[in-house]
Amino acid sequence: xxxxxxxxxxxxxxxxxxxxxxxxxxxxxxxxxxxxxxxxxxxxxxxxxxxxxxxxxxxxxxxxxxxxxxxxxxxxxxxxxxxxxxxxxxxxxxxxxxxxxxxxxxxxxxxxxxxxxxxxxxxxxxxxxxxxxxxxxxxxxxxxxxxxxxxxxxxxxxxxxxxxxxxxxxxxxxxxxxxxxxxxxxxxxxxxxxxxxxxxxxxxxxxxxxxxxxxxxxxxxxxxxxxxxxxxxxxxxxxxxxxxxxxxxxxxxxxxxxxxxxxxxxxxxxxxxxxxxxxxxxxxxxxxxxxxxxxxxxxxxxxxxxxxxxxxxxxxxxxxxxxxxxxxxxxxxxxxxxxxxxxxxxxxxxxxxxxxxxxxxxxxxxxxxxxxxxxxxxxxxxxxxxxxxxxxxxxxxxxxxxxxxxxxxxxxxxxxxxxxxxxxxxxxxxxxxxxxxxxxxxxxxxxxxxxxxxxxxxxxxxxxxxxxxxxxxxxxxxxxxxxxxxxxxxxxxxxxxxxxxxxxxxxxxxxxxxxxxxxxxxxxxxxxxxxxxxxxxxxxxx
Amino acid sequence: xxxxxxxxxxxxxxxxxxxxxxxxxxxxxxxxxxxxxxxxxxxxxxxxxxxxxxxxxxxxxxxxxxxxxxxxxxxxxxxxxxxxxxxxxxxxxxxxxxxxxxxxxxxxxxxxxxxxxxxxxxxxxxxxxxxxxxxxxxxxxxxxxxxxxxxxxxxxxxxxxxxxxxxxxxxxxxxxxxxxxxxxxxxxxxxxxxxxxxxxxxxxxxxxxxxxxxxxxxxxxxxxxxxxxxxxxxxxxxxxxxxxxxxxxxxxxxxxxxxxxxxxxxxxxxxxxxxxxxxxxxxxxxxxxxxxxxxxxxxxxxxxxxxxxxxxxxxxxxxxxxxx
Numbered sequence: 001x002x003x004x005x006x007x008x009x010x011x012x013x014x015x016x017x018x019x020x021x022x023x024x025x026x027x028x029x030x031x032x033x034x035x036x037x038x039x040x041x042x043x044x045x046x047x048x049x050x051x052x053x054x055x056x057x058x059x060x061x062x063x064x065x066x067x068x069x070x071x072x073x074x075x076x077x078x079x080x081x082x083x084x085x086x087x088x089x090x091x092x093x094x095x096x097x098x099x100x101x102x103x104x105x106x107x108x109x110x111x112x113x114x115x116x117x118x119x120x121x122x123x124x125x126x127x128x129x130x131x132x133x134x135x136x137x138x139x140x141x142x143x144x145x146x147x148x149x150x151x152x153x154x155x156x157x158x159x160x161x162x163x164x165x166x167x168x169x170x171x172x173x174x175x176x177x178x179x180x181x182x183x184x185x186x187x188x189x190x191x192x193x194x195x196x197x198x199x200x201x202x203x204x205x206x207x208x209x210x211x212x213x214x215x216x217x218x219x220x221x222x223x224x225x226x227x228x229x230x231x232x233x234x235x236x237x238x239x240x241x242x243x244x245x246x247x248x249x250x251x252x253x254x255x256x257x258x259x260x261x262x263x264x265x266x267x268x269x270x271x272x273x274x275x276x277x278x279x280x281x282x283x284x285x286x287x288x289x290x291x292x293x294x295x296x297x298x299x300x301x302x303x304x305x306x307x308x309x310x311x312x313x314x315x316x317x318x319x320x321x322x323x324x325x326x327x328x329x330x331x332x333x334x335x336x337x338x339x340x341x342x343x344x345x346x347x348x349x350x351x352x353x354x355x356x357x358x359x360x361x362x363x364x365x366x367x368x369x370x371x372x373x374x375x376x377x378x379x380x381x382x383x384x385x386x387x388x389x390x391x392x393x394x395x396x397x398x399x400x401x402x403x404x405x406x407x408x409x410x411x412x413x414x415x416x417x418x419x420x421x422x423x424x425x426x427x428x429x430x431x432x433x434x435x436x437x438x439x440x441x442x443x444x445x446x447x448x449x450x451x452x453x454x455x456x457x458x459x460x461x462x463x464x465x466x467x468x469x470x471x472x473x474x475x476x477x478x479x480x481x482x483x484x485x486x487x488x489x490x491x492x493x494x495x496x497x498x499x500x501x502x503x504x505x506x507x508x509x510x511x512x513x514x515x516x517x518x519x520x521x522x523x524x525x526x527x528x529x530x531x532x533x534x535x536x537x538x539x540x541x542x
Numbered sequence: 543x544x545x546x547x548x549x550x551x552x553x554x555x556x557x558x559x560x561x562x563x564x565x566x567x568x569x570x571x572x573x574x575x576x577x578x579x580x581x582x583x584x585x586x587x588x589x590x591x592x593x594x595x596x597x598x599x600x601x602x603x604x605x606x607x608x609x610x611x612x613x614x615x616x617x618x619x620x621x622x623x624x625x626x627x628x629x630x631x632x633x634x635x636x637x638x639x640x641x642x643x644x645x646x647x648x649x650x651x652x653x654x655x656x657x658x659x660x661x662x663x664x665x666x667x668x669x670x671x672x673x674x675x676x677x678x679x680x681x682x683x684x685x686x687x688x689x690x691x692x693x694x695x696x697x698x699x700x701x702x703x704x705x706x707x708x709x710x711x712x713x714x715x716x717x718x719x720x721x722x723x724x725x726x727x728x729x730x731x732x733x734x735x736x737x738x739x740x741x742x743x744x745x746x747x748x749x750x751x752x753x754x755x756x757x758x759x760x761x762x763x764x765x766x767x768x769x770x771x772x773x774x775x776x777x778x779x780x781x782x783x784x785x786x787x788x789x790x791x792x793x794x795x796x797x798x799x800x801x802x803x804x805x806x807x808x809x810x811x812x813x814x815x816x817x818x819x820x821x822x823x824x825x826x827x828x829x830x831x832x833x834x835x836x837x838x839x840x841x842x843x844x845x846x847x848x849x850x851x852x853x854x855x856x857x858x859x860x861x862x863x864x865x866x
Contacts, residue, residue: 054622062623066822137586144585192593192623210710213622214632214810217709240808242704246696252703384572413823416572417565429572 042540044232045519049253050532052238054216058208059199060138060178061191070140071533073178075220075236076116077202078228080107080126081175083525084536087335088175091228092121092203096175102166102480105174109157113227115181116201126159127151128182130174136191141177167477168485169439179203205231205539216240229539232521236538248513255514255522255532260321266513273516277529278333279323279507280435283390286419286427286502289463295425296463299354301500305344306351307401308394310506317390318508325504328493329441333507335526336438338490341497351401360402369402378404382424384412390428390505422462434507435527438489442473445501464501545840552836556829557607560820566596567620567823594620596825607829616833617826621819626830629815634834636706637804637811640727641796644734649789651735652742657773657781659743660750671743679740684802687733691806694729701729704808730807734799738792745788749781756780783854790846797835 055069056062058076063069082091090096093107113121134145147170149162163170181201188194200208205226210219218238222231241247248256258266258274266272285304287295294300310324323332328341355361360369360377369377383391388409395405405426410418419427433440443449447465469492476488512531514522521538522531531537568587591597595606610617616626655675659668678686695701702708706726713719753759754777762772801813808814812831819827 056623064621137583137589142583142586144583193618195623212709213624213629214636215705215707215709216808216810219710237710239709240705240810242691242806242808243696246692247703250696250699250703411563412572412821413565413569414563416569420569431572 042232042521043519044234047235047237048233048255048519048538049237049239050255051244051247051253052216052218052240054213057195057199057211057213058218059191059194060133060141060180061136062193062195062199063139065139068530068533071530072218072220072238074204074535075206075538076200076204076208077178077180078204079176079178080109081171082535083527085523085526087526088172091175092126092179093175096171098171098480100166102168102170102478103163105161105163105171106154107159107161107174109159110227111157113203114225115203116207116223116225117181117184117198118225119181119183121179121181121203123153123157123159125182126179127153128186129177129179130161132180132185132191133177138178141173143173143177147173166480167439168480169437169477172437203227205535206236229536229542231538232540233519233538254518255512258511258513260319260511263511271515271517272513273520275512275514275522275531277510277512277531278435278524279331279509280333280527280529281430281432282325282331282434282507283387283428283430283505284325284502285394285505286424286429288422288425288427289461289501290422291463292425293463297358298499299358301503302344303351303354303401304398304403305500305503306347306354307398307403308344308503308505309346309397312346312397313390313393314506316393318506321510322506322508325506326493327497327500327503329496329502329504330438330489330493331434331504331507334435334438336486336489338493340490341493343497344500348401355402363402366404367399367402368404376404377402378406380408380425381405382408382410382415382418382427384415384429385409386412387428387430394428394505428505432529434504435529437527438492439477441489441492441496442477445496446470446473461501464499466495466499469495469499545844548840549837553608553611553833554604556832556836557604560823560825560828561600563823565823566591567594567825590620594618616830619819619824619827619830621822621824622827626826629827630812630830630834633810633812633815636809637797637800637813640730640734640800640803640809640811641793643727643731644738644800645789645793645796647731647735648738648742649785652739653746653778653782653785655739656743656746656748657750657778659747660754660777661773663751663754672747675740675743678736679744681737682802683733683737683799684806686736687730687803687806690729690733702726706810730803730809733803733806734796737799738796741792742785742788746781746785749784750777753777753781783850786853787846787850790842790849793838793842797838 053067055067055072056064058069058073060070060073060077063073078092080091080093080096081088083089092110092113094110095108097106098104099106107126109121109123109126115121130143130148130151133141133143134148137143147163147165149164151162152160154160161174179202184198184201185191185194203226205223205228206220207223208218209221210217216238217240218236220236222234239253241253244253244256245258245262247253263274266274285308287301289295305327314320314322314324326332326337326341327344328338330337332339355369355377359371362370362372364370364376381391381394388407391405391407391409395407398405415427415429418424419429445461445464445466447461447470472488472492472495476485476492479485479488510529512522514520514531521541523534523537523541524531525534525536528534566587568590588597595603607617614627616630618624619626619629622629655671659671662668691703695703702725706723707719708722708726711722713722759772759777762776767776797812800811801816803809804811804813805817812835815827816831818824819831
């Protein structure tokens with residue numbers, strides 16, 4: 001018996017020592033060479049590693065709707081247009097024209113572009129892509145059958161798309177559709193389940209060489225036959241990390257998102273560069289004006305806006321990493337932001353005056369306002385479990401103005417379902433995409449809107465109707481002159497700021513840290529908050 | 543027979559519960575902070591609901607679910623775009639590996655330490671071990687994992703920070719791959735082991751104490767048998783019964799601890815998957831995972847029954863003095 005015990009112990013000791021020996025046989029990592037200096041300072045780098053995670057097989061159909069999967073897909077696939085720091089630039093389409101007051105788009109497809117399997121890109125591929133995308137919806141592409149009237153090929157390199165309704169935001173939608181090869185997809189009737197190697201053949205700068213679902217890893221290699229600017233990064237690897245900051249410090253990844261409390265660690269050190277992201281992700285407060293007529297009073301909504309102290313919310317909930325919401329809806333980093341809109345700086349006195357005007361001038365024993373009939377200003381606030389802290393601070397702030405808030409917290413999907421079905425009085429929801437084309441204002445606030453744009457609770461905002469706004473929103477849609485359109489959108493923001501049909505609370509911003517000595521090509525697209533998601537971040541800039 | 547009925551009840555509950563949650567898999571109105579979500583337009587949502595047969599009446603969906611299940615088809619994940627069985631089978635081995643390793647190590651060490659404690663009961667080795675292990679057992683597994691991560695992986699650099707293997711590596715032999723896997727698994731397994739050690743220790747300590755007081759041990763002592771032999775051959779063998787039962791029964795709950803540890807180390811097991819599946823209302827996947835976990839627990843129970851019968855002749859089918 002003692003021998004048996006001794007053997008067990010011996011085995012354990014051996015395995016333990018093997019494990020420790022295992023440390024020594026660490027795979028020699030592919031360490032980057034300082035890079036060949038090209039003409040200028042755009043150095044090349046052998047390999048970049050970024051935080052991974054499984055976001056789906058990178059085809060336009062198999063990526064997951066949540067997360068950055070579609071940006072990995074865009075490393076492989078190109079659209080007719082691409083995004084840079086200021087706006088849209090020609091990409092697969094070397095030029096485009098908008099005709100017939102916005103009803104026709106004529107794209108000239110670039111010559112000499114090859115698919116990653118060697119075959120040439122033709123106008124047929126472009127036509128096929130649009131027809132296929134309207135038949136089988138692509139993830140993240142909200143193009144619909146009813147948006148497009150017809151698609152024709154003109155000559156040998158041009159594609160003319162006729163849309164049903166002119167819309168200034170349509171160019172973006174059309175330009176962003178990832179073009180897929182007809183010779184591969186024409187026989188696929190189940191695009192979501194098409195995960196063969198041919199499914200990831202695109203015209204883009206990178207090829208997918210490895211992907212593991214359960215490990216959450218991706219590996220991309222620069223495509224030699226790419227038609228466009230030279231790739232500055234030869235290999236991009238996405239590896240899962242347990243803790244981003246830790247992994248970045250150890251050199252396992254080359255870029256990390258950090259929170260403000262960790263900033264000091266990197267700020268003083270010159271080998272790191274810290275960049276602040278544009279604030280395109282935000283929380284907003286919704287009012288159910290459809291079922292609660294009291295919320296239809298603009299004064300009440302304005303009073304709530306005056307009672308809310310966005311900076312306090314930011315300090316207490318977002319640890320300082322956010323920008324206060326603008327009542328004009330569009331965030332300050334938006335290309336069409338109007339800095340002159342009415343601001344609702346915290347002002348309890350003004351709030352009180354507005355509420356008194358509505359008849360809520362008495363306070364009950366708890367400090368809650370009530371009117372002559374004894375009706376109290378009390379509302380339910382629906383949030384998801386992630387926003388409970390935010391809700392609690394809001395509750396405190398509104399109590400100072402005499403408004404009582406009862407917080408109801410449920411899981412995210414339940415909250416979404418209830419918002420969709422109008423089972424709430426007040427609700428808070430958070431999402432990204434605030435940098436998108438300002439046309440989403442029309443989808444959200446025009447009472448005639450039948451489209452639910454950008455995470456709207458539903459088309460339009462039922463219970464809210466402003467004829468002047470409706471007219472402006474319709475006009476901006478048809479205005480193709482940049483400057484004139486901007487003026488219209490400025491005015492729209494002013495009207496919205498006055499009416500407050502919903503109230504953006506704050507837009508989160510973030511910090512990203514990287515080592516410029518290793519790689520410095522990172523850039524932001526004009527409407528997006530993440531450096532690593534831009535295709536141009538990995539390419540030489542002209 | 544009762545097992546089959548239990549399975550049927552579980553399958554039905556599995557089917558109904560996720561659908562009882564409000565919201566459907568294609569409703570994306572919001573996102574977690576900082577996350578990108580591409581919503582679906584109303585038309586796209588209807589398209590997907592139809593495509594996956596989610597717009598059929600519930601009874602119809604239930605019947606097709608049952609018939610698929612009988613053919614071994616666990617369905618198709620709405621979110622991951624893969625058959626559910628493939629997804630689960632790829633991740634199950636990693637979780638199983640962690641769980642079994644942790645069970646073995648914690649049982650072995652717990653039993654040894656518990657036996658030592660029982661032998662030296664009330665003297666300083668016992669008091670010292672008792673104190674340390676009670677302290678450790680209160681710390682949750684994921685917290686232990688974090689501490690280990692920061693100390694040994696980040697601080698001392700002895701172990702990798704995350705994952706189950708070195709990604710994109712080319713191995714020159716299967717031996718190298720095995721070492722790599724063990725190297726990556728060391729910390730997660732340690733975390734789970736230490737978390738369970740306290741429980742195992744207490745159990746074996748109590749069990750041993752009870753057995754040590756028995757008359758047949760006095761006899762052995764009186765016979766002048768060597769100490770080691772008394773402890774291991776006579777006492778431990780009888781004390782093992784409750785320990786073994788406990789091991790099997792706790793396999794189910796161990797999966798829960800494994801999930802948290804997997805999240806800490808970004809280990810590709812079922813843990814992360816379960817959370818995601820529930821969050822996005824991926825009905826087939828949720829059903830699949832819960833079914834697999836339930837079956838494992840039932841299986842563990844079943845095995846516990848069998849093993850116990852074999853170990854304890856008093857309840858077994860055959861008579862005769864066994865061991866001792």
